[in-house]
Amino acid sequence: MINPKEHPLAFVQNIQSIFTQIRGRVKNYSSIIRIVKDQDFKIVMEDLDPSSNFSFEIFEPEFPNNRVVFQIKQTPANNINLDSKEHALFSEQILRNLDGWISLITQYNNIQISSEDKILKAYEDEYYDSFKLTEDDANDKPYEVGKQLMLAEFLDSAIVALSNHETIHEDLIIEATAIKEELPNLTKQATVKRLSRFFALVRKKGIEFLKSLIIAAKDEAIKQVVSGGFDLVKGIL
Structure with missing residues (x-):
């Protein structure tokens, strides 16, 4: 653990400020990125897509000439190079670079090359719209612990059902x-976004497959965690 009193006050104040802003950015985009390490003088973020290796690391701050400089490693380097890029940035430059990395992920997520991509996006939008997320704090706060536990119970049931299906769908299990592991750190909006994508992926496998999975959610209380969304799932069966 870092002892702030072993460093110049201006140095640690600058780090505190930039790290607070970075966490705020991740919170605002928690439906597509997450923090996987936040310890001492290092923050590591990654794309939530399990098939992606995109990441953004901030580490090893120094204080030359009374200015804070961080090492940055980001993947991909830019929109024409998928390799990683490591370079040094002053603290005031970090957010601009982080925003550029987030923009890359957002643009990738909007790519719809095949008709299947368009169908998946339509399903995802349909579920997201149906969840009727009206809480004022949806962008700021996670679900209450009781609702998180019910969602975790449903996801456990879903994982078992997926594992026991005649065709194991590893992508859905992952x-x-x-989602289950990240529930405590997801805002309500991010939770709904992730669930919408999950249901869209399941539905794309076929209505009967979706039906068999939803039957795994035996507890009706689970269906009330997020208003509307589970009703839509039941309605299309």
Whole structure:
């Protein structure tokens, strides 16, 4: 653990300020990125897509000439190079670079090359719209612990059902597991976004497959965690 009193006050104040802003950015985009390490003088973020290796690391701050300089490693380097890029940035430059990295992920997520991509996006939008997320704090706060536990119970049931299906769908198991693990750190909006994508991926496998999975959610209380969304799932069966 870092002892702030072992460093110049201006140095640690600058780090505190930039790290607070970075966490705010991640919170605003918690439906597509997450923090996987936030310790001492290092923050590591990554794309939530389980098939992606995109990441953004901030580490090893120094204080030359009374200015804070961080090492940055980001993947991809830019929109024409998928390799990683490591370079030094002054603290005031970090947010601009982070915003550029987030923009890359957003643009990738909007790519719809095939008709299947368009169908998946339509399903995802349909579920997201149906969840009727009206809480004023949806962008700021996670679900209450009781609702998180009910969602975790549903996801556990879904994982079991997916594992026992005649065709094991590893991609869906990975997605359900990731959502469950991240529930405590997801805002309500991010939770709904992730669930919408999960249901869209399941539905794309076929209506009967979706039906068999939803039957796994035996507890009706689970269906009330997020208003509307589960009703839509039941309605299309």
